[in-house]
Amino acid sequence: MSIDKILAEKRSKIIKKWRNAIIKSYPEDGQGFLKREKSQFANPVGLTISTEIETLYDEIIKGENTEKISSCLDSIIRIRAVQDFKPSRAVAFVLQLKQIIRDELGSGHSDKMRILDNRIDEIALLAFDVYSACRQKISEIRVKEVKNQVGKLLERANLISEIPEQRPAL
Amino acid sequence: MADTPKPAEIAKIDHYPSPFEKGWMNKQVEIKPGVYCYASKPKNLEYVGMPYPREWNPADEDWKLPENWKEIIEEGFKDRLDKYRSFKLFMDICVRCGACADKCHFFIGSGDPKNMPVQRAELLRSVYRKNHTIGGKILGPFAGARELTEDVLKEWWYYLYQCTECRRCSVFCPYGIDTAEITIIGRELTNLLGLNIDWIAAPVANCYRTGNHLGIQPHAYKDMMDFFTDEIEDITGIRMEQDFNRKGAEILFITPSGDVFADPGTFTCMGYMMLFHYLKEQGLDITWSTYASEGGNFGFFTSHEMAKRLNAKMYAEAKRLGVKWILGGECGHMWRVLNQYMDTFNGPPDSLEEPVSPITGTKFENAKTTKMVHLVEFTADLMKHNKLKLDPSRNDHLKVTFHDSCNTARGMGFLEEPRYVIKNVCNNFYEMPPETIRELTFCCGSGSGLNAGENMELRMRGGLPRANAVKHVHEKHGVNMLSCICAIDRAVLTSLMEYWVPEVEVTGVHEMVANALVFDGEKKRTTDLRGEPLPGMEDEEDV
Numbered sequence: 001m002s003i004d005k006i007l008a009e010k011r012s013k014i015i016k017k018w019r020n021a022i023i024k025s026y027p028e029d030g031q032g033f034l035k036r037e038k039s040q041f042a043n044p045v046g047l048t049i050s051t052e053i054e055t056l057y058d059e060i061i062k063g064e065n066t067e068k069i070s071s072c073l074d075s076i077i078r079i080r081a082v083q084d085f086k087p088s089r090a091v092a093f094v095l096q097l098k099q100i101i102r103d104e105l106g107s108g109h110s111d112k113m114r115i116l117d118n119r120i121d122e123i124a125l126l127a128f129d130v131y132s133a134c135r136q137k138i139s140e141i142r143v144k145e146v147k148n149q150v151g152k153l154l155e156r157a158n159l160i161s162e163i164p165e166q167r168p169a170l
Numbered sequence: 171m172a173d174t175p176k177p178a179e180i181a182k183i184d185h186y187p188s189p190f191e192k193g194w195m196n197k198q199v200e201i202k203p204g205v206y207c208y209a210s211k212p213k214n215l216e217y218v219g220m221p222y223p224r225e226w227n228p229a230d231e232d233w234k235l236p237e238n239w240k241e242i243i244e245e246g247f248k249d250r251l252d253k254y255r256s257f258k259l260f261m262d263i264c265v266r267c268g269a270c271a272d273k274c275h276f277f278i279g280s281g282d283p284k285n286m287p288v289q290r291a292e293l294l295r296s297v298y299r300k301n302h303t304i305g306g307k308i309l310g311p312f313a314g315a316r317e318l319t320e321d322v323l324k325e326w327w328y329y330l331y332q333c334t335e336c337r338r339c340s341v342f343c344p345y346g347i348d349t350a351e352i353t354i355i356g357r358e359l360t361n362l363l364g365l366n367i368d369w370i371a372a373p374v375a376n377c378y379r380t381g382n383h384l385g386i387q388p389h390a391y392k393d394m395m396d397f398f399t400d401e402i403e404d405i406t407g408i409r410m411e412q413d414f415n416r417k418g419a420e421i422l423f424i425t426p427s428g429d430v431f432a433d434p435g436t437f438t439c440m441g442y443m444m445l446f447h448y449l450k451e452q453g454l455d456i457t458w459s460t461y462a463s464e465g466g467n468f469g470f471f472t473s474h475e476m477a478k479r480l481n482a483k484m485y486a487e488a489k490r491l492g493v494k495w496i497l498g499g500e501c502g503h504m505w506r507v508l509n510q511y512m513d514t515f516n517g518p519p520d521s522l523e524e525p526v527s528p529i530t531g532t533k534f535e536n537a538k539t540t541k542m543v544h545l546v547e548f549t550a551d552l553m554k555h556n557k558l559k560l561d562p563s564r565n566d567h568l569k570v571t572f573h574d575s576c577n578t579a580r581g582m583g584f585l586e587e588p589r590y591v592i593k594n595v596c597n598n599f600y601e602m603p604p605e606t607i608r609e610l611t612f613c614c615g616s617g618s619g620l621n622a623g624e625n626m627e628l629r630m631r632g633g634l635p636r637a638n639a640v641k642h643v644h645e646k647h648g649v650n651m652l653s654c655i656c657a658i659d660r661a662v663l664t665s666l667m668e669y670w671v672p673e674v675e676v677t678g679v680h681e682m683v684a685n686a687l688v689f690d691g692e693k694k695r696t697t698d699l700r701g702e703p704l705p706g707m708e709d710e711e712d713v
Contacts, residue, residue: 029194029283033272041603042272044638045281078670082630083280084202138630141665142623148433 003105003112007061010104015057017100022049022093025085045079052076060097063119073130081134091127094120194284195296195316199325201228204627207331207620210371215364217375218476222364233324239363240318244301246362250355251302257355260347261298264288270339270349275613276332279631287339287349290329294356297322327365330356332628334620336576336613358473366472369622373468377480381463382427388460394430398440407693410447412458415491419457420528422488425499426466426657435660437699438500438678445549445680448687452557453528456497462487465504466657471619478515481507485519495525496542500678502617502656505544506581513539530555546655546679550587553594559688562595564695567705568651568682569598571643573636573663574611575656588655591679595686600647606639616662629662630669637670644671652676
């Protein structure tokens with residue numbers, strides 16, 4: 001059987017294993033809730049993981065639509081970037097897919113697997129970009145809050161007078 | 171030579187955490203940056219006479235605790251068990267059914283089990299069992315009891331300042347346990363040792379000294395309002411001067427200082443000013459105060475006594491000015507304090523009268539004893555009596571949803587009035603899913619003094635359930651404006667949206683009211699209060 005066919009056939013099994021692996025990265029007492037609760041409003045973390053990795057898996061197999069892959073990664077990593085994870089742990093789930101697929105494939109697909117490995121490595125790098133962008137955003141928000149609190153205060157209390165955007169008419 | 175691992179060794183590294191996690195009691199707390207807030211500065215504690223002011227750092231091993239810290243906490247614990255029957259009950263009656271466990275926004279957003287309300291309360295309850303129950307004294311850990319140690323204290327502090335006292339969990343508790351009250355008492359205990367966060371301690375000290383959280387002095391407060399008066403004149407062509415500290419006025423208006431100094435609350439403040447000017451002709455006799463210049467009360471996040479001290483200025487200023495009653499601006503925890511505590515803290519005030527709207531004659535019986543009315547119910551009453559000429563099409567560029575603030579929704583059952591006002595001034599209003607609004611509303615993730623900057627990760631994950639619901643209505647209906655009636659919400663939801671749903675902005679309800687309010691003799695509006703062009707009016711701007 002060709003690797004593509006196996007990956008299509010075992011899709012739901014692989015995705016389930018992958019989801020469980022990601023949820024295992026959370027503290028044990030919280031894992032049940034992340035798996036069990038099916039409402040997207042009561043359990044945004046669990047549901048985002050479940051739905052996004054499905055699309056992500058399909059796109060990884062196809063290996064074409066980088067934009068879609070980035071968007072899936074963003075949904076998951078935006079959450080993990082503000083949770084109790086070290087940077088490496090926040091994006092490790094991408095690499096976990098390798099072993100999960102390998103376990104399902106068994107032996108004898110080394111050529112195809114090498115291609116898939118490379119693709120997953122590429123996506124891991126993409127995940128790193130997404131993670132950095134999220135962290136960068138957090139810093140920007142912090143700076144913006146401080147500026148908003150202090151800058152406006154000085155200006156409006158007439159303590160500073162900067163060059164206006166438009167010169168007053170004579 | 172460097173000890174580089176061989177490829178075979180590297181291949182053995184697995185990506186899974188250890189399966190041997192110990193029970194929660196044995197796990198030492200790790201104080202993480204991005205989650206904890208900076209420690210209170212000694213000057214801020216000294217100013218209000220709080221105990222043990224000192225330089226300390228939560229990230230350090232040594233918190234410089236007083237030698238007899240354990241006695242102080244145990245004594246404080248016992249005092250509060252005697253004083254607050256509710257606290258004693260809440261310690262005793264929880265059966266750990268788990269109904270509250272997955273209802274906390276911090277647990278939902280972080281997956282950290284110690285953010286489950288039951289577990290957070292258990293941090294205190296375990297020490298209670300050890301010291302105050304026979305089973306706990308004899309059986310120890312087998313009865314869920316444990317000794318109070320320095321590590322336990324640190325764990326208390328870390329998690330008590332990861333609860334926004336929003337009370338969503340209490341809605342689901344079959345016994346009616348209010349976990350927020352456990353947090354409130356827990357925080358009181360930490361304050362006995364000078365363990366507070368500066369984001370709370372500084373506003374408390376400032377408020378005590380100058381009358382508001384930021385320490386804005388009266389002249390600066392007035393300058394800011396003058397600035398708004400100019401802005402309003404630019405937009406409407408009408409000069410809408412306000413009165414300050416005017417003795418003999420009928421009504422005193424008090425709002426959170428955030429409305430005066432932080433965007434986008436400033437636009438809400440302009441909205442109040444415009445409404446008051448509009449009603450002047452109809453007989454509204456109202457004054458602002460530059461002394462009672464803060465509706466918020468960060469003392470409430472410190473201790474009951476501190477909340478009482480800071481709250482006292484409202485009645486004191488009302489008495490000094492000789493007003494009949496007090497009108498309050500759009501705020502969250504301010505109303506929790508006013509609605510639930512002020513009456514017994516400092517009231518009932520002899521000098522004030524039962525509030526009656528001078529425009530409609532409506533008696534606000536709900537405020538019979540506190541003598542303080544929420545501006546949104548005041549405005550809803552005006553609308554019900556057709557006292558305002560409104561053009562909701564001026565808000566047509568907005569697709570609006572409404573975030574119920576925890577304190578107004580769960581703290582005072584204030585659910586319909588804001589919606590009634592919004593629907594009168596906006597043509598496009600969309601509710602978020604039912605399990606995320608009204609009594610079940612999700613917290614902004616930054617309330618109860620946790621709106622600092624250094625804990626941004628905590629704020630973002632705590633606000634995730636709220637943002638997730640906003641994202642849903644944004645994708646489904648194209649919602650681009652999140653409205654709210656709380657000053658902290660206005661500030662923090664702006665950041666929350668920027669991270670999770672950047673297409674959505676944040677507004678106070680009275681900003682939208684003022685946009686829609688039609689004044690006699692005003693110039694044709696080409697922009698909204700933010701100076702952004704109104705749709706269909708762009709071409710007329712330069713005429």
